[in-house]
Amino acid sequence: MPKLDSAGFEVLEEDGCYELLGQSSLGRVGVTMDALPAIFPVNYALIELQIVFSTGHGTKLTAALNAAVVAFEADFVNEQGTEAWSVQAIGRAILVDPGSDLEAAAKVAVRALAPVPRRFLVKIRPARISGRRLLPR
Numbered sequence: 001m002p003k004l005d006s007a008g009f010e011v012l013e014e015d016g017c018y019e020l021l022g023q024s025s026l027g028r029v030g031v032t033m034d035a036l037p038a039i040f041p042v043n044y045a046l047i048e049l050q051i052v053f054s055t056g057h058g059t060k061l062t063a064a065l066n067a068a069v070v071a072f073e074a075d076f077v078n079e080q081g082t083e084a085w086s087v088q089a090i091g092r093a094i095l096v097d098p099g100s101d102l103e104a105a106a107k108v109a110v111r112a113l114a115p116v117p118r119r120f121l122v123k124i125r126p127a128r129i130s131g132r133r134l135l136p137r
Helices: 014-021 059-065 103-108
Strands: 026-031 036-045 051-053 069-077 084-095 121-135
Touching: 014 069, 014 084, 014 121, 026 051, 026 059, 036 059, 036 103, 051 059, 051 103, 059 084, 059 121, 069 121, 103 121
Parallel strands: none
Antiparallel strands: 026 036, 026 069, 036 051, 051 121, 069 084, 084 121
């Protein structure tokens, strides 16, 4: 029997969170800008239990170069509203080492939609991960 929260959503175990993250490719990264929260959409891939996305020069790259703690969220709702889930992760943003196996895998897996080239890869290894899912009725 699944564990439910007070709103009736299934509380996901860690494995379930990673399983759902692996099924999606669009999420949001939350960073701090001048002590204020900022949220950016990213195309991502889940590789070796790490969230990997590409970026150009700017706020997300700066966060990675500073190993900043960031938040990440991905979610899904079907058109009928009968299936839904949301997964949140918190961890440090770190620049992927050029030439690493992770970089090679990410270049194949991450498909950026932005028209401007994204030359840098950032990874988040979640220190905390949680999720909720709407159970079919």
